[in-house]
Amino acid sequence: MPDVPMIEMTHVKKAFGAVSVLKDISLQVPRGGVVALIGPSGSGKSTLLRCLNLLTIPESGQIRVGQSRMDFTSGHKLPGDRELAAFRARTGMVFQNFNLFPHMSAIENVMAGPVTVLKTRPEEARAAALALLDKVGLRDKADVAPDKLSGGQKQRVAIARALAMKPEVMLFDEATSALDPELVGEVLAVVRQLAAEGMTMMLVTHEMAFAREVADTVVFMRDGVVVEQGPARQVIDAPNEPSTQSFLSHFHNSALPAQR
Ligand code: ADP
Ligand code: MG
DSSP states (O other): OTTSOSEEEEEEEEEETTEEEEEEEEEEEOTTOEEEEEOOTTSSHHHHHHHHTTSSOOSEEEEEETTEEEEOSTTSOOOOHHHHHHHHTTEEEEOTTOOOOTTSOHHHHHHHHHHHTSOOOHHHHHHHHHHHHHHTTOGGGTTOOGGGSOHHHHHHHHHHHHHTTOOSEEEEESTTTTSOHHHHHHHHHHHHHHHHTTOEEEEEOSOHHHHHHHOSEEEEEETTEEEEEEEHHHHHHSOSSHHHHHHHTTSOGGGSOOOO
């Protein structure tokens, strides 16, 4: 079904107390699409990704990832724990602060999900984990503990760990924001490779040049609303909305490629 979007959010709303954080968000990502989600701090970007992963449960609306659909419209029964876990397994999530298990080696981090959740045999999970560490350039770090790895290496282990669950989509929430500048490139290279392989992805990022290069679509959010979305180069080089223009003007010009 090439025409059915891989990710679909329809009229999703979420409030924390009196604060409405997602105000009726609808968006779609086609299979193999890469969407960069940009916007000021507090605009709801993380909440949007967390709703896709059901780490945060929307109050209303529908969410579909691949063939799996959840309806949060009032009157629908909320999903049970097993249903939530199954849904969540379809989306790999990578966080700003890596969230690796500190007491496990790199390869044990990558194997843990398949062994405990998917019930993969350990020797099979180990072979798959080694192949994934190889893919992210860390085969030689398989037995190293997270505290002996650089931030860029930790984040690449975290990506391998997410991929080990064979997700249908990958979500990145500021995956390079905690990294020293010289380590950003090695993580972006892995994301770029996943994009080239056709992985469907949504990335929250402040790397505007990267968003422009790797994303097909850029979505600009402010105050819980999608203000503007369109082809990445158009939104970043020539945004239509004043609030998008204002947001992008805060990025140093050298972070953006020369305008054509
Ligand atoms: P962004 O990722 O764009 O910076 P967030 O989605 O993290 O924005 O947050 C959007 C708003 O929701 C902020 O005002 C934030 O304080 C609030 N918020 C996020 N998570 C929670 C929570 N668990 N409880 C209360 N407020 C929250
Ligand atoms: Mg955030």
